[in-house]
Amino acid sequence: MANVSATADSNTGPVSTGPVVRSGGNPFRFLGALSLGDYLAIAPFVIFALMFLLVPTLGLVVGAFVDAQGNFTLQNIAGLDDPQIMRAFTISVEISAITALLGSGIGLVIALAVIRGGLPSAMRSSLVTFSGVASNFAGLPLAFAFIATLGRLGLVTIILKTLFGFDLSRSFNVISFWGLAVTYLYFQIPLMILIIAPAIDGIKKEWNEAAATLGATNRQFWLWVGLPILWPNLLGSLSLLFANAFGAIATAYALTGSSLNIVPILLYAQIQGDVLHNPGLGAALALGMIVITAFANVIYLVVRTRAERWLR
Amino acid sequence: MKRGSRFWSWVIFGLTVAYFILPLIATFEFSLRIRREGYTFDAYAIVFADPKFQQTFLYSIVIGICTIIVGLLITVPAAYYVRLKAPQLRPIIEFVTLLPLVIPAIILVFGYIRLYNSSSILPLTNSNLGTDVLLTFAYVALALPYMYRAVDTGLRTIDVRTLTEAANILGASQVTIISRVIFPNIIVAVLSGAFLTLAIVIGEFTIASLLNRQVFGVYMQNIGANKAYTPQALAVVSFVITWGAMGMIQLLARFAPKTARTT
Amino acid sequence: MKSKWLGMVSVTALMVGAQVSGAFAAGLDDLVAAAKKEGSLTTIALPHDWCGYGAVIDAFKAKYPEITINELNPDAGSGDEIEAIKANKGNTGPQAPDVIDVGLSFGPSAKADGLIQPYKVSTWDSIPDSAKDADGYWYGDYYGVLSFLVNDDIVKTAPKSWADLKNSEYANSFALTGDPRVSNQAIQSVYAAGLANGGQPGKDAGEKGLAFFAELNKATNFVPVIGKAASVAQGTTPIVVNWDYNALAWRDGFQGNPKAQVIVPSDAVVAGVYIQAISAFAPHPNAAKLWMEYLYSDEGQLGWLKGYCHPIRFNDLASKKAVPADLLAKLPDAALYAKAVFPSLDEQAAAKEAITKNWDASVGANVK
Numbered sequence: 048m049a050n051v052s053a054t055a056d057s058n059t060g061p062v063s064t065g066p067v068v069r070s071g072g073n074p075f076r077f078l079g080a081l082s083l084g085d086y087l088a089i090a091p092f093v094i095f096a097l098m099f100l101l102v103p104t105l106g107l108v109v110g111a112f113v114d115a116q117g118n119f120t121l122q123n124i125a126g127l128d129d130p131q132i133m134r135a136f137t138i139s140v141e142i143s144a145i146t147a148l149l150g151s152g153i154g155l156v157i158a159l160a161v162i163r164g165g166l167p168s169a170m171r172s173s174l175v176t177f178s179g180v181a182s183n184f185a186g187l188p189l190a191f192a193f194i195a196t197l198g199r200l201g202l203v204t205i206i207l208k209t210l211f212g213f214d215l216s217r218s219f220n221v222i223s224f225w226g227l228a229v230t231y232l233y234f235q236i237p238l239m240i241l242i243i244a245p246a247i248d249g250i251k252k253e254w255n256e257a258a259a260t261l262g263a264t265n266r267q268f269w270l271w272v273g274l275p276i277l278w279p280n281l282l283g284s285l286s287l288l289f290a291n292a293f294g295a296i297a298t299a300y301a302l303t304g305s306s307l308n309i310v311p312i313l314l315y316a317q318i319q320g321d322v323l324h325n326p327g328l329g330a331a332l333a334l335g336m337i338v339i340t341a342f343a344n345v346i347y348l349v350v351r352t353r354a355e356r357w358l359r
Numbered sequence: 360m361k362r363g364s365r366f367w368s369w370v371i372f373g374l375t376v377a378y379f380i381l382p383l384i385a386t387f388e389f390s391l392r393i394r395r396e397g398y399t400f401d402a403y404a405i406v407f408a409d410p411k412f413q414q415t416f417l418y419s420i421v422i423g424i425c426t427i428i429v430g431l432l433i434t435v436p437a438a439y440y441v442r443l444k445a446p447q448l449r450p451i452i453e454f455v456t457l458l459p460l461v462i463p464a465i466i467l468v469f470g471y472i473r474l475y476n477s478s479s480i481l482p483l484t485n486s487n488l489g490t491d492v493l494l495t496f497a498y499v500a501l502a503l504p505y506m507y508r509a510v511d512t513g514l515r516t517i518d519v520r521t522l523t524e525a526a527n528i529l530g531a532s533q534v535t536i537i538s539r540v541i542f543p544n545i546i547v548a549v550l551s552g553a554f555l556t557l558a559i560v561i562g563e564f565t566i567a568s569l570l571n572r573q574v575f576g577v578y579m580q581n582i583g584a585n586k587a588y589t590p591q592a593l594a595v596v597s598f599v600i601t602w603g604a605m606g607m608i609q610l611l612a613r614f615a616p617k618t619a620r621t622t
Numbered sequence: 623m624k625s626k627w628l629g630m631v632s633v634t635a636l637m638v639g640a641q642v643s644g645a646f647a648a649g650l651d652d653l654v655a656a657a658k659k660e661g662s663l664t665t666i667a668l669p670h671d672w673c674g675y676g677a678v679i680d681a682f683k684a685k686y687p688e689i690t691i692n693e694l695n696p697d698a699g700s701g702d703e704i705e706a707i708k709a710n711k712g713n714t715g716p717q718a719p720d721v722i723d724v725g726l727s728f729g730p731s732a733k734a735d736g737l738i739q740p741y742k743v744s745t746w747d748s749i750p751d752s753a754k755d756a757d758g759y760w761y762g763d764y765y766g767v768l769s770f771l772v773n774d775d776i777v778k779t780a781p782k783s784w785a786d787l788k789n790s791e792y793a794n795s796f797a798l799t800g801d802p803r804v805s806n807q808a809i810q811s812v813y814a815a816g817l818a819n820g821g822q823p824g825k826d827a828g829e830k831g832l833a834f835f836a837e838l839n840k841a842t843n844f845v846p847v848i849g850k851a852a853s854v855a856q857g858t859t860p861i862v863v864n865w866d867y868n869a870l871a872w873r874d875g876f877q878g879n880p881k882a883q884v885i886v887p888s889d890a891v892v893a894g895v896y897i898q899a900i901s902a903f904a905p906h907p908n909a910a911k912l913w914m915e916y917l918y919s920d921e922g923q924l925g926w927l928k929g930y931c932h933p934i935r936f937n938d939l940a941s942k943k944a945v946p947a948d949l950l951a952k953l954p955d956a957a958l959y960a961k962a963v964f965p966s967l968d969e970q971a972a973a974k975e976a977i978t979k980n981w982d983a984s985v986g987a988n989v990k
Binding site: 087088089091092095096098099100101102103104106107110156157160161164165166170174176177179180181183184186187188189190191192193194195196200201202203233236237290293294295296297300301304311314315318319329330333336337340341344348 | 434452455461462464474579580594
């Protein structure tokens with residue numbers, strides 16, 4: 048093998064012996080060390096990112112500030128002050144906030160119960176696996192499933208009527224705001240469980256014991272140790288769940304049709320049929336959506352990196 | 360743990376199971392109710408015999424496979440070079456892979472329609488083939504985070520540096536290294552990403568419907584609006600596919616190399 | 623080569639001649655050839671169970687296999703179709719509709735806005751004058767009356783009139799089958815409710831209709847979603863109002879599960895005519911014209927009849943004894959049609975104005 052390696056050194060072409068950047072120096076100096084082949088390898092990724100991620104989104108952002116003639120204008124943004132559009136944002140924020148709060152709360156309770164409630168560990172792994180699948184259940188099949196569960200002819204409605212004589216359908220219609228909220232929870236709760244499980248894991252048993260030796264009750268432990276550690280994660284997951292619900296459209300479209308006045312459905316109608324009679328306004332609507340979801344996601348990411356410090 | 364709290368844990372777990380299992384059972388039960396006389400599988404028979412179902416399902420599968428191939432062509436070389444030569448680029452690449460999770464799908468497709476319509480330099484929406492290409496790239500964007508993470512995980516478990524140097528010694532070109540040395544070693548991870556991509560593509564609705572492509576999701580929405588019991592049959596089919604894909608991923612995870620191979 | 627040139631020139635001349643004079647398409651074979659050359663037709667808002675459009679489209683495809691039909695957005699309302707023409711003005715891609723099928727009141731406004739082009743089919747003279755534009759810009763295609771579709775498994779006693787709908791037993795039950803801001807079907811439904819409540823034809827009925835729906839909404843009888851066949855069968859909107867041909871087609875689609883009945887309300891029988899038109903910016907004008915020729919031929923008209931619609935040339939066909947007896951038997955009772963009110967263009971325009979502008983404000987029915 049030795050004589051082979053001797054020739055190897057003279058034969059190695061573009062393979063360098065490692066990254067060339069030195070700490071504190073010009074970070075772009077490494078670009079000089081990469082060969083054409085390296086650029087070609089990363090190029091598809093970069094070109095794709097530009098053409099199909101960055102430029103379209105930026106195009107929308109710019110389009111929100113441009114009128115039909117191409118001049119800069121704030122008219123589009125001002126046009127967002129329409130009662131229908133404002134109502135759409137309100138309802139969107141309402142449903143996102145409600146499902147985020149309920150999803151976080153219920154998800155936290157479930158995760159705590161399963162991870163730290165003294166249940167066999169098989170329950171935990173099956174719950175996490177199921178959550179992984181369920182958080183992807185969003186969309187049309189979920190809407191159909193809830194019609195089959197809580198609709199007038201749904202299984203739960205029928206059970207409630209035959210066993211308890213309670214007619215759910217007189218006061219509750221599954222194709223409504225609250226029906227949609229209950230449906231959204233089906234993927235919000237698993238998402239919460241997935242996010243918060245590692246965080247709960249990070250609350251070491253040793254801390255429990257340390258607190259116990261100092262005389263703290265279980266409630267005091269959670270109040271003074273557990274929750275303070277967890278709350279960044281809770282904030283982050285609230286944000287993520289909020290963004291998740293805000294951007295969702297397929298479930299709502301399948302359940303309530305185009306009647307539910309939420310921002311994604313309004314944008315959908317605008318893209319399909321220019322119902323606002325103003326293309327620039329559509330871009331402004333999109334900008335509003337981007338700002339809100341980006342803001343919520345950024346909170347989540349910032350919180351996540353900070354929180355990881357504690358739970359290392 | 361105390362007796363009392365363990366009881367409540369079981370109660371909560373039980374309620375959770377009920378909340379999650381009940382809709383699945385209800386959907387299946389609902390789909391069997393298509394005939395007044397009793398439970399039959401007629402809804403499924405109708406669904407599978409429908410030529411539109413076969414057409415749209417096939418189309419979705421084909422687009423899914425194209426998405427996987429294009430996605431791999433984009434992510435594998437990039438992940439490889441970031442790991443091998445330029446770890447400084449990692450933050451940039453990870454930022455890019457986060458973008459599809461931050462930008463809702465409807466915003467993406469709106470951007471595409473504005474950017475690639477008849478009056479742009481690349482009028483993809485003008486032809487059917489162009490729109491299919493646009494759809495594929497849109498799905499690659501949606502699947503990018505998962506695809507990249509899968510490939511990256513795969514690369515982490517193999518000794519990329521040694522493999523590359525060994526292949527170089529034997530005189531292999533860059534293309535050969537990636538395609539015939541690296542790729543076969545990460546195939547298990549890649550398949551995980553591929554199954555996840557397939558699950559995403561099969562269920563997708565928003566982008567395809569705005570681009571007027573007849574995918575499975577669009578077909579499902581149409582049936583959902585017009586028929587009473589067949590949508591639930593479709594939902595069950597969809598669940599089975601998603602579960603199947605996830606199951607395959609779990610299965611593959613067992614075959615994934617845990618440590619660097621030493622051949 | 624020279625003969626090919628001559629052939630092309632003569633085809634072009636015929637096409638130009640046909641367009642300029644708007645005369646009957648004497649060169650039908652040339653039209654077929656030109657249409658086949660275009661190879662594609664883009665339609666919009668044609669659900670397959672609306673007037674049997676599914677079968678009509680399939681028959682057209684079978685007759686002219688060289689022409690692929692690209693179907694856009696079957697759930698679009700009449701207003702959406704007009705918007706689609708506007709939005710695709712410079713676009714020759716597959717998102718631009720060639721032909722539209724919209725409510726009567728949408729015709730004159732589309733003509734005024736320059737969105738449609740004239741064409742007179744070869745059977746032009748057999749279309750009643752009241753249902754077509756004299757210059758050939760738009761032309762009636764079929765008509766029906768508004769009716770309730772009731773899911774009998776869920777609703778124990780079916781409502782017989784608009785007034786019945788206010789009954790408290792119909793809580794959470796009644797929906798329109800379109801968005802009353804864009805859908806002709808929904809707008810006419812509100813108008814019919816207004817007529818049933820003593821409104822004068824025109825703007826007054828529109829306003830009384832809005833008041834009726836506001837009341838229904840307050841009583842929580844109204845479900846503010848767009849009712850579909852699925853929602854009727856699944857019980858989320860067990861009572862809807864739509865054209866009788868749609869109601870009958872949906873009832874058939876249920877195949878007995880659930881049992882459903884179609885009831886024409888006793889206090890107002892409103893008939894509605896729909897019209898066909900070719901987009902002024904149609905990317906495939908010849909295919910569009912061929913489509914019109916097909917729809918207005920006996921074959922096309924009977925295709926609509928199979929879907930429970932009364933085709934516009936019904937009287938002409940009946941006098942020629944061209945209507946099969948079994949199809950005739952399946953149509954709704956002719957006595958109902960005797961009572962039917964056909965709102966005039968002006969009445970419809972005034973009512974449409976009132977309803978579309980004020981729906982949000984006066985009814986305020988957002989999905990709660």
